[in-house]
Amino acid sequence: MLQNAWIIPALPLAATVLIIFGTHRNRAVSSGISIAAIVSGFIYAVAILFNVLHDHGPHEFYFKWLDFGSWHLQIGLLIDPLTAVMLLVVTIVSSCVQIYSLGYMHGDPRFSRYFAYISLFSFSMLGLVLSNNFAMIFIFWELVGLTSYLLIGFWFEKKSASDAGKKAFITTRAGDLGFIVGILITLYACGTLNFGEVFTKIETGVFAGGLLTAAGIFLFCGAVGKSAQFPLHVWLPDAMEGPTPVSALIHAATMVAAGVYLVARILTIYIASESAGMVVAVIGITTSFMAASIGLVQNDIKRVLAYSTVSQLGYMIMALGLGAYTAGTFHLMTHAFFKALLFLAAGSVIHAVHTNDMQEMGGLGKKMKITALTMFIASFSIAGIFPLSGFWSKDEIVASTSGHPIFMVLTLMVAFMTAFYMFRLCFLTFTGGPRDQHKFDHAHESPKTMTVPLMVLAFLAIFAGWVGIPWLSHGFSSFVYHGEPHHAAFHFDIAGISLFVGLSGIGLAYLMYYKGTISPDKVAARFRPLYTLLYNKYYFDEIYDAIFVQPLYAICDFWFWFDQHIIDGLVNGAATLTLWWSIAKNWFDVYIIDGAVNGAGYTIRGTGSILRFAQTGRLQNYALIIFAGVILIWFLR
Amino acid sequence: MTEISLTNLTFYILSFCIIAGGIFTVSSRNLFHSAVFLVFTLFSVAGMFVMLNAYLLAAIQVLIYVGAVAMLMIFGVMLTTRLADVRLRHVNEQSWPALAICGFFLAFLVYGLWDTPFTVSGVPMPADTAHALGTLLMTKYVLPFEVVSLLLLAALVGAVVIAKKD
Amino acid sequence: MDQVPIGLNHYLMLSGVLFTVGIFGVLTRRNAIAVLMSTELMFNAANIALVAFSRFVTPAALTGQIVAMFTIIVAAAEATVALAIVLLIYRSFKGINVDRINFMKW
Numbered sequence: 068m069l070q071n072a073w074i075i076p077a078l079p080l081a082a083t084v085l086i087i088f089g090t091h092r093n094r095a096v097s098s099g100i101s102i103a104a105i106v107s108g109f110i111y112a113v114a115i116l117f118n119v120l121h122d123h124g125p126h127e128f129y130f131k132w133l134d135f136g137s138w139h140l141q142i143g144l145l146i147d148p149l150t151a152v153m154l155l156v157v158t159i160v161s162s163c164v165q166i167y168s169l170g171y172m173h174g175d176p177r178f179s180r181y182f183a184y185i186s187l188f189s190f191s192m193l194g195l196v197l198s199n200n201f202a203m204i205f206i207f208w209e210l211v212g213l214t215s216y217l218l219i220g221f222w223f224e225k226k227s228a229s230d231a232g233k234k235a236f237i238t239t240r241a242g243d244l245g246f247i248v249g250i251l252i253t254l255y256a257c258g259t260l261n262f263g264e265v266f267t268k269i270e271t272g273v274f275a276g277g278l279l280t281a282a283g284i285f286l287f288c289g290a291v292g293k294s295a296q297f298p299l300h301v302w303l304p305d306a307m308e309g310p311t312p313v314s315a316l317i318h319a320a321t322m323v324a325a326g327v328y329l330v331a332r333i334l335t336i337y338i339a340s341e342s343a344g345m346v347v348a349v350i351g352i353t354t355s356f357m358a359a360s361i362g363l364v365q366n367d368i369k370r371v372l373a374y375s376t377v378s379q380l381g382y383m384i385m386a387l388g389l390g391a392y393t394a395g396t397f398h399l400m401t402h403a404f405f406k407a408l409l410f411l412a413a414g415s416v417i418h419a420v421h422t423n424d425m426q427e428m429g430g431l432g433k434k435m436k437i438t439a440l441t442m443f444i445a446s447f448s449i450a451g452i453f454p455l456s457g458f459w460s461k462d463e464i465v466a467s468t469s470g471h472p473i474f475m476v477l478t479l480m481v482a483f484m485t486a487f488y489m490f491r492l493c494f495l496t497f498t499g500g501p502r503d504q505h506k507f508d509h510a511h512e513s514p515k516t517m518t519v520p521l522m523v524l525a526f527l528a529i530f531a532g533w534v535g536i537p538w539l540s541h542g543f544s545s546f547v548y549h550g551e552p553h554h555a556a557f558h559f560d561i562a563g564i565s566l567f568v569g570l571s572g573i574g575l576a577y578l579m580y581y582k583g584t585i586s587p588d589k590v591a592a593r594f595r596p597l598y599t600l601l602y603n604k605y606y607f608d609e610i611y612d613a614i615f616v617q618p619l620y621a622i623c624d625f626w627f628w629f630d631q632h633i634i635d636g637l638v639n640g641a642a643t644l645t646l647w648w649s650i651a652k653n654w655f656d657v658y659i660i661d662g663a664v665n666g667a668g669y670t671i672r673g674t675g676s677i678l679r680f681a682q683t684g685r686l687q688n689y690a691l692i693i694f695a696g697v698i699l700i701w702f703l704r
Numbered sequence: 705m706t707e708i709s710l711t712n713l714t715f716y717i718l719s720f721c722i723i724a725g726g727i728f729t730v731s732s733r734n735l736f737h738s739a740v741f742l743v744f745t746l747f748s749v750a751g752m753f754v755m756l757n758a759y760l761l762a763a764i765q766v767l768i769y770v771g772a773v774a775m776l777m778i779f780g781v782m783l784t785t786r787l788a789d790v791r792l793r794h795v796n797e798q799s800w801p802a803l804a805i806c807g808f809f810l811a812f813l814v815y816g817l818w819d820t821p822f823t824v825s826g827v828p829m830p831a832d833t834a835h836a837l838g839t840l841l842m843t844k845y846v847l848p849f850e851v852v853s854l855l856l857l858a859a860l861v862g863a864v865v866i867a868k869k870d
Numbered sequence: 871m872d873q874v875p876i877g878l879n880h881y882l883m884l885s886g887v888l889f890t891v892g893i894f895g896v897l898t899r900r901n902a903i904a905v906l907m908s909t910e911l912m913f914n915a916a917n918i919a920l921v922a923f924s925r926f927v928t929p930a931a932l933t934g935q936i937v938a939m940f941t942i943i944v945a946a947a948e949a950t951v952a953l954a955i956v957l958l959i960y961r962s963f964k965g966i967n968v969d970r971i972n973f974m975k976w
Binding site for chain 2: 685687688691694695698701702
């Protein structure tokens with residue numbers, strides 16, 4: 068049962084191969100294959116989850132891939148509760164996204180290719196969560212990066228889309244460099260890449276000290292890139308250029324979850340090395356706060372969600388950095404569902420009005436009841452309102468910061484901002500009067516293929532968190548844990564504060580964007596510099612442009628000039644000298660060397676022209692001479 | 705006339721036939737005449753073999769040379785030469801130097817052979833040379849015998865391969 | 871008539887004369903088949919010498935006769951192949967004059 072878990076990633080891979088090499092001309096069959104593969108994977112994942120519920124494991128199955136003598140690379144499966152949960156989340160979200168895509172991508176000229184890519188994406192992520200060693204996880208990590216590049220740049224006719232694809236690829240590459248350095252440090256220190264063996268070395272103190280901290284920080288670099296943490300978060304908002312279902316997949320279950328998953332998987336390192344853990348936590352909360360504040364003022368519906376994702380990922384990373392394994396992974400799971408729902412609902416809205424700008428929407432709630440309803444459920448969930456799933460996971464995250472006052476304050480501020488911008492989005496989109504009558508008139512509810520996944524995800528956004536209700540004796544915390552299973556106590560004070568913070572955020576949004584009691588414009592005018600700063604996303608893109616891109620251009624210009632004038636000058640000078648020297652040599656060659664050579668030639672030719680008459684070509688002539696020669700020899704003997 | 709003188713006479717007659725036949729063979733303008741003179745010469749050589757008590761060899765000479773090789777030559781002549789053609793020259797331009805060199809060679813040879821004392825054995829030839837030769841071929845010379853049979857086979861196949869039209 | 875017994879030297883001289891005649895033919899005849907006939911004369915000259923030696927020097931061993939026999943056989947083989955070649959030349963050159971086959975010169 069468990070050792071056959073490789074089937075789960077193998078199914079989407081097979082779907083990809085089938086679509087690319089076989090059925091790509093037939094849209095219905097291609098999408099059917101892809102969806103069948105991922106749904107079968109989902110069923111298998113459920114079976115695995117029940118298996119793992121009985122026996123937490125970890126179960127490990129591997130074979131040697133490359134044998135290097137003293138050590139070897141493995142290909143193997145590692146199945147523990149975290150893997151089981153991730154398999155489930157990825158397959159559910161991917162299934163919903165693919166079914167939703169049937170409607171969303173309807174009529175796209177590269178419909179089959181889209182499903183091939185999505186399947187490949189699912190395969191990469193499923194392989195990643197099943198990996199049992201660093202080398203294998205790195206391979207799938209890069210596959211995830213590749214497929215995200217393909218999908219973000221799916222509409223590559225748009226320059227912004229292809230640019231966004233490149234940006235995502237190159238930015239995450241910067242993180243991956245750190246990742247591979249971390250892997251090499253680990254290999255150097257432990258002589259193995261297997262997770263279990265590395266953790267044993269850490270626990271026995273073989274792998275410790277500065278090396279461990281360095282390895283932890285470098286490995287975290289990979290997660291920073293993939294999970295869009297500060298300072299490599301810039302690619303994620305641009306990734307909105309891809310089709311919206313892809314954004315949902317990237318943001319909820321696959322790409323960005325990979326980074327969080329990695330940190331959770333190797334959490335032993337961050338627990339053993341407190342300084343590395345603190346780096347992780349600080350990066351996480353910084354990202355979270357920064358992204359949430361940017362999200363406050365964005366007008367593009369998908370960008371708001373993108374910054375929301377970055378912010379929530381920061382939450383998870385921070386919780387993991389503080390050692391709260393259960394809290395981080397729990398939030399990863401609940402977030403996957405409600406963020407997928409948010410994106411798919413946003414996609415439904417965009418599908419209806421053909422714009423991303425919230426300022427051109429408004430009042431859509433009347434026309435798109437299911438979309439609006441599910442969007443509100445997801446927003447309540449992400450805002451952490453009792454009893455939706457976001458409440459339980461966010462509560463655990465806030466509880467994990469209890470020993471660190473600064474973290475706790477910032478976390479609560481982020482919670483407030485999250486609630487505010489989510490409901491700003493909801494109110495601007497679905498309530499009030501239409502701000503663009505033309506677009507409003509054309510709006511309509513999306514087809515069933517799109518709304519059914521929304522409803523499934525809405526259900527999960529409400530109830531998925533209930534597995535983590537603290538009063539459950541066999542809840543999430545006794546399933547996915549690090550070290551000893553702990554029973555998360557329910558902190559009424561913390562829960563109360565976070566609920567209050569969330570509600571106040573919603574209230575402020577209600578006043579500003581629904582009632583209009585407080586004018587957003589006046590607030591913006593009052594805090595003009597801050598607003599501008601946030602609106603321009605802290606000028607990160609401009610700063611990176613100034614720090615990295617422009618100097619690179621300048622350096623390139625310089626080297627171009629250097630090339631043109633110095634190198635080429637040298638080359639041309641050398642060429643001129645060579646030319647003169649060649650002319651001199653040519654004269655020498657023609658008159659002296661050639662004279663000698665030709666003289667020899669003429670001599671030989673003259674001699675030959677006389678001697679050749681000996682070669683008559685007549686057999687009897689030769690025979691006569693041979694005969695005469697024989698007689699001569701005989702005679703002279 | 706004693707028996708010795710009869711032997712002498714036979715030898716001289718046969719020698720004359722051989723040499724004259726040879727000279728006509730090489731000098732006749734008509735190639736067919738050359739072939740006929742060649743047959744004549746070969747017959748005379750067979751006679752000379754009889755004089756030398758090599759009866760089997762004489763028979764073989766007649767069978768193979770006169771019967772096979774000469775016939776082959778005549779066939780070759782007929783297949784390749786238009787006998788009616790008037791030939792301007794049947795010898796090439798080096799005939800006079802060749803004649804000089806050959807004359808010199810012959811003179812030198814005769815001078816060398818004229819009174820060279822060879823150690824001649826007095827033992828008479830065995831009466832039944834054919835039987836002795838057959839025994840020798842099957843015992844002492846069996847390997848060359850087999851090799852030469854192989855050579856004949858190769859020559860047969862080779863001749864067919866070379867001469868056949870493509 | 872002076873009765874000099876016919877000895878080995880006589881036979882060898884006969885052989886030498888025949889050989890000379892043969893080699894003269896080989897050196898001078900233009901026709902390829904005539905050249906072949908001349909070589910047959912040379913073979914016969916050699917055979918006479920061999921048989922004569924066999925008769926006078928080693929009458930019991932018969933080595934000369936055996937070798938002469940092989941010579942006859944090899945000559946037959948040679949004649950076969952040579953005539954095949956002559957036929958081929960005739961086909962290629964429309965003639966069998968040896969001095970026309972001279973394109974392997976300067």
